[in-house]
Amino acid sequence: MALTEVSCNKIFGGLQKVFSHKSKEVGCTMKFGVFVPPQAEENKKLPVIYWLSGLTCSEANFIEKSGAQRYAAEHGVIIVNPDTSPRGLNIPGDSESWDFGVGAGFYINATQSPWKDNYRMFSYITKELIEIVNSNFPVAEGKQSIMGHSMGGHGALVCALKNPGLYKSVSAFAPISNPMECPWGIKAFTGYLGPKETGAWSEWDATELVKKYSGPALELLIDQGLEDNFLKQNQLLPENLMEACKNVSFPAILKKREGYDHSYYYVASFIGEHIEYHMKNLTK
Numbered sequence: 001m002a003l004t005e006v007s008c009n010k011i012f013g014g015l016q017k018v019f020s021h022k023s024k025e026v027g028c029t030m031k032f033g034v035f036v037p038p039q040a041e042e043n044k045k046l047p048v049i050y051w052l053s054g055l056t057c058s059e060a061n062f063i064e065k066s067g068a069q070r071y072a073a074e075h076g077v078i079i080v081n082p083d084t085s086p087r088g089l090n091i092p093g094d095s096e097s098w099d100f101g102v103g104a105g106f107y108i109n110a111t112q113s114p115w116k117d118n119y120r121m122f123s124y125i126t127k128e129l130i131e132i133v134n135s136n137f138p139v140a141e142g143k144q145s146i147m148g149h150s151m152g153g154h155g156a157l158v159c160a161l162k163n164p165g166l167y168k169s170v171s172a173f174a175p176i177s178n179p180m181e182c183p184w185g186i187k188a189f190t191g192y193l194g195p196k197e198t199g200a201w202s203e204w205d206a207t208e209l210v211k212k213y214s215g216p217a218l219e220l221l222i223d224q225g226l227e228d229n230f231l232k233q234n235q236l237l238p239e240n241l242m243e244a245c246k247n248v249s250f251p252a253i254l255k256k257r258e259g260y261d262h263s264y265y266y267v268a269s270f271i272g273e274h275i276e277y278h279m280k281n282l283t284k
């Protein structure tokens with residue numbers, strides 16, 4: 001799969017790059033960021049952490065605002081951050097709102113027209129992107145973890161819960177924890193998956209997926225700012241996920257952050273902690 005380098009900047013001794021490529025899964029040109037830490041110069045195979053961003057983001061938000069490169073350089077870990085949806089397809093209705101369509105792929109595989117041929121972000125992230133990364137960067141195959149923010153926090157949880165053993169660890173900043181029960185999720189799932197009555201929604205909702213997970217031990221690290229407007233508007237519902245985990249004895253940690261909102265100021269404040277958490281799991 002041919003990659004085109006879009007940009008390359010030295011930062012904290014490593015290289016922050018952006019690539020574009022033609023994706024088979026989503027049927028358009030996609031971009032993703034890769035931070036390659038200085039340890040790559042020693043011909044070492046390195047672990048990788050995938051980051052999934054939230055509604056309205058491209059690959060740029062995380063690169064420019066999270067401050068993750070400093071910690072990734074310290075720990076010697078590659079960070080890959082894809083875009084949040086297909087782009088440039090001009091599907092009718094894909095740009096009418098900021099919480100559906102472009103910038104809002106929800107990391108699921110759509111089943112409904114006109115979305116089902118392209119809105120396949122789950123397969124893109126968990127299959128195609130991993131193959132591309134493993135064949136183009138100095139990755140220690142299988143040493144991968146996943147994290148994300150908001151829509152991407154939920155995407156990270158779903159990618160891990162639906163692929164037991166694929167990721168060594170998973171963490172989420174302010175995830176949309178129970179999309180079947182919040183306005184953002186109801187809108188997205190109705191559009192991409194059809195009416196709730198089809199029964200398809202529960203296959204893409206982390207709060208439902210923990211109830212039927214079977215596979216290697218996995219812990220959910222959930223992070224939440226307590227001054228988050230979207231928490232107050234009941235878009236995130238972390239309490240539903242924690243309750244479901246408690247009921248089925250699924251290991252989960254909820255870190256509550258006094259005074260923090262939903263923004264990348266909050267993400268940047270704790271991204272170092274999350275990278276350290278993943279590195280402990282990636283080097284076991």
Ligand SMILES: N[C@@H](CCC(=O)N[C@@H](CSC=O)C(=O)NCC(=O)O)C(=O)O
Binds near residue numbers: 054055061065150
């Ligand atoms: N346009 C919206 C706000 C959109 C927003 O806050 N997006 C978040 C993710 S929300 C859940 O997935 C985000 O990460 N934004 C990018 C950033 O750089 O901050 C509105 O008007 O409310």
